[in-house]
Amino acid sequence: xxxxxxxxxxxxxxxxxxxxxxxxxxxxxxxxxxxxxxxxxxxxxxxxxxxxxxxxxxxxxxxxxxxxxxxxxxxxxxxxxxxxxxxxxxxxxxxxxxxxxxxxxxxxxxxxxxxxxxxxxxxxxxxxxxxxxxxxxxxxxxxxxxxxxxxxxxxxxxxxxxxxxxxxxxxxxxxxxxxxxxxxxxxxxxxxxxxxxxxxxxxxxxxxxxxxxxxxxxxxxxxxxxxxxxxxxxxxxxxxxxxxxxxxxxxxxxxxxxxxxxxxxxxxxxxxxxxxxxxxxxxxxxxxxxxxxxxxxxxxxxxxxxxxxxxxxxxxxxxxxxxxxxxxxxxxxxxxxxxxxxxxxxxxxxxxxxxxxxxxxxxxxxxxxxxxxxxxxxxxxxxxxxxxx
Amino acid sequence: xxxxxxxxxxxxxxxxxxxxxxxxxxxxxxxxxxxxxxxxxxxxxxxxxxxxxxxxxxxxxxxxxxxxxxxxxxxxxxxxxxxxxxxxxxxxxxxxxxxxxxx
Numbered sequence: 466x467x468x469x470x471x472x473x474x475x476x477x478x479x480x481x482x483x484x485x486x487x488x489x490x491x492x493x494x495x496x497x498x499x500x501x502x503x504x505x506x507x508x509x510x511x512x513x514x515x516x517x518x519x520x521x522x523x524x525x526x527x528x529x530x531x532x533x534x535x536x537x538x539x540x541x542x543x544x545x546x547x548x549x550x551x552x553x554x555x556x557x558x559x560x561x562x563x564x565x566x567x568x569x570x571x572x573x574x575x576x577x578x579x580x581x582x583x584x585x586x587x588x589x590x591x592x593x594x595x596x597x598x599x600x601x602x603x604x605x606x607x608x609x610x611x612x613x614x615x616x617x618x619x620x621x622x623x624x625x626x627x628x629x630x631x632x633x634x635x636x637x638x639x640x641x642x643x644x645x646x647x648x649x650x651x652x653x654x655x656x657x658x659x660x661x662x663x664x665x666x667x668x669x670x671x672x673x674x675x676x677x678x679x680x681x682x683x684x685x686x687x688x689x690x691x692x693x694x695x696x697x698x699x700x701x702x703x704x705x706x707x708x709x710x711x712x713x714x715x716x717x718x719x720x721x722x723x724x725x726x727x728x729x730x731x732x733x734x735x736x737x738x739x740x741x742x743x744x745x746x747x748x749x750x751x752x753x754x755x756x757x758x759x760x761x762x763x764x765x766x767x768x769x770x771x772x773x774x775x776x777x778x779x780x781x782x783x784x785x786x787x788x789x790x791x792x793x794x795x796x797x798x799x800x801x802x803x804x805x806x807x808x809x810x811x812x813x814x815x816x817x818x819x820x821x822x823x824x825x826x827x828x829x830x831x832x833x834x835x836x837x838x839x840x841x842x843x844x845x846x847x848x849x850x851x852x853x854x
Numbered sequence: 855x856x857x858x859x860x861x862x863x864x865x866x867x868x869x870x871x872x873x874x875x876x877x878x879x880x881x882x883x884x885x886x887x888x889x890x891x892x893x894x895x896x897x898x899x900x901x902x903x904x905x906x907x908x909x910x911x912x913x914x915x916x917x918x919x920x921x922x923x924x925x926x927x928x929x930x931x932x933x934x935x936x937x938x939x940x941x942x943x944x945x946x947x948x949x950x951x952x953x954x955x956x957x
Contacts, residue, residue: 519896535876536899538919542877543895566880568896571862577900 467508469494476554477586477650479518479657480667481674486516486556496556499549513561517545517568521553523581531555540568553581569666576661583654590647593640620784627771627781630744631695638691642684649677698744707737707754714826714852715739715770718756721844723764730755730763731833748772764834764841771827778827779809785820785829786811804843806850812842821846823853859936865891866901867925867933870911875920876902905929 471489474481486496486504491513494506519540524530532555537547544565545557559565569575605614626633657667707727711717727737732755739752750770757763771781786799790813804810804821811820818831819842828849832842859867869882879902880893902923905911910929915922925933 534919535921539876539895539899542920543880545895566892567894570892570894571860571897574897574900578896 468497469506469508470500470503471506472502473499473504475646475650476552476582477654477657479520480669481671482518482554482556483516483667484669484671486558487514487669490514490516490558496548496558499551499554499556501551515559515561515565516548517557517559519555519557519568520578520582521550521555522578523553523584553585567666572661572664572666575667576658579654579658579661583651583658586647586651586654590644590651592647593644616783617787620781620787623781624784624788627747627773628742628744628749629695629698630746631691631698635688635691635695638684638687642681642688645680645684649681694745698742701743702740703742704738704740707739707752711852713741713748713750713770714772715750715752715768715828716845716848716852718754718764718766718832718841718845720848721841723756723758723841725756725758725760725762725764727755728757730757731765746774748774762835764832766845767831767833769829773825773827776825778822778825781827782809782811782820782822785827786813789813789818789820789829789831790815804846804850806853807846810846817842819846821849823850826853858939859932861891862893862897863901863905864933864936864940865893866898866905867910867929867936870923870925870929871933873914873922873924875917875922877920879923 474485489496489506491511493509493511495509495512495514496504496516497507498505519532519536521530521532530552531550540557541547544563545559545568548556548558550556557568601611601614601618604617605611607614622633660668707717711720729735735753735755737752737754739750742749742751748771750768750772752766752768754766754768755764756766769785771778773781798814799811799820800814802810802812807821807823809822813819817833818829820829821827830842830845830849832845835841865883865887866879868886869879874882876895876898880895880898883891883893902911906913906923910926910932911923912926913921914924
């Protein structure tokens with residue numbers, strides 16, 4: 466038997482849903498099952514049929530949402546056949562030429578049935594703002610103050626945009642679409658309730674949807690485009706062994722005057738490597754270099770360099786500090802230092818970490834190992850200043 | 855009941871002076887009103903649910919999936935009160951007939 470699946474109007478669009486199923490039946494596609502987003506149709510003879518949606522009340526704890534048997538029996542006694550249902554939405558059908566009574570002779574009574582659907586619409590609408598508020602409250606509890614939590618939140622977002630522009634754009638488009646559909650559902654239901662309360666029946670004409678369809682289409686298109694961008698960006702990621710000499714805006718331990726062999730130190734089996742990726746906003750170089758000097762000292766360099774396409778490296782300096790060990794230990798672990806060739810340098814008090822900025826470049830370096838009076842980090846910063854020109 | 859009954863509710867009360875289930879009530883109401891009041895099953899079900907919650911009707915029996923209802927004493931009092939109110943209203947409006955005669 467031939468079947469097809471089609472996206473259905475949202476739960477809030479009751480008139481549109483009834484019209485959709487009626488028109489499908491006219492084309493010979495009879496509703497068989499309603500899912501979360503898609504409806505399943507079975508191919509048959511074209512028929513003129515009336516479809517009506519009835520809303521189930523909100524179920525109590527541990528109860529299953531659905532229409533009471535008594536209600537279904539009453540509707541069937543009146544000539545309405547129960548077709549399918551899911552959650553709050555339940556669909557009945559009757560032949561168009563049958564002498565059936567409309568489910569609601571008093572639209573104001575029908576307005577009362579919208580309660581559970583309206584609650585759902587508001588809960589969906591509040592979901593995202595509530596989650597953001599909860600996240601901020603939790604981070605504020607772990608931070609010194611609410612303003613510090615907000616700054617951290619903004620830094621996280623900025624960094625995510627720099628490194629994963631495509632993913633973040635997709636996320637934002639998805640959020641915007643979600644918010645738009647939630648607001649549209651809540652407003653549509655409020656207008657429907659007002660209409661029914663005035664004694665006017667549900668509008669099944671399908672008019673007045675043009676602006677909504679254009680907006681929804683544009684948002685979905687943006688989601689698809691940003692997803693494509695996100696996938697394209699994933700394709701730019703490249704991991705390779707460390708080159709003998711730096712071939713990008715980063716530095717290697719040898720440039721700090723160290724000579725030795727690049728063999729795993731501190732972390733067994735972890736070889737040196739460099740990961741390069743590109744987003745719309747930046748090129749990123751993420752490298753790890755272990756080194757055993759000829760004198761037997763072990764070094765490990767963790768380095769992350771951002772070459773921004775827009776703006777200044779200073780814009781992400783605070784976020785880089787926050788991501789470093791010193792930043793995670795608390796906000797007081799940093800001091801500024803002057804290094805020739807660099808606009809600004811933040812040195813961690815643990816002596817191992819630094820954040821450097823020059824023009825559109827920014828980098829975070831962590832250098833572990835070496836003798837206690839080691840000046841490797843400073844030498845690396847100077848080399849970075851020269852590299853960034 | 856503090857508020858006047860709607861027409862639909864008044865006829866449901868009248869129909870429930872003897873036990874009845876949903877579809878039977880719809881037919882009874884159609885007969886009682888001479889075909890003037892046609893209740894949709896959704897409207898009827900909504901009102902029955904509310905009346906039961908308010909204690910104005912009670913479940914009398916179960917017939918497979920159908921529930922048979924009957925007015926409670928409180929429901930009968932409410933119906934009687936509404937009937938008295940309507941009678942008063944008709945009486946108060948009797949002058950209209952007099953006015954028509956004079957005209």
